[in-house]
Amino acid sequence: MHQEEKLEIVTDQVGRLTEGLTEIKLLIQQQAKTTRQQAQNIDRLSRIVERQAETADRLAIAVDRLIQDRQS
Structure with a gap:
């Protein structure tokens, strides 16, 4: 794998991670x-x-007062 391809993969992964972190936030x-x-x-x-x-x-x-009044 060439350095350029590796860089593209890492860049893509960082982008996905950033999107995920933004969503979590x-x-x-x-x-x-x-x-x-x-x-x-x-x-x-x-x-x-x-x-x-x-x-x-x-x-x-x-x-209670009504009951007391009726009892008196």
Whole structure:
């Protein structure tokens, strides 16, 4: 094999490697974006659940008062 052919093969391989690394980089960036969005969603859902728990507590207190009022 001539030096020129070897150089062409190596150049091709480096090009493919570069393309692969670029693709991996893009996938990692997309995954990071998705992870950030999921974290934001988890935070939002956590706040919603906390509000729902507070509402459930208030409703339970209201029901207890109604029961006490009917018993008196």
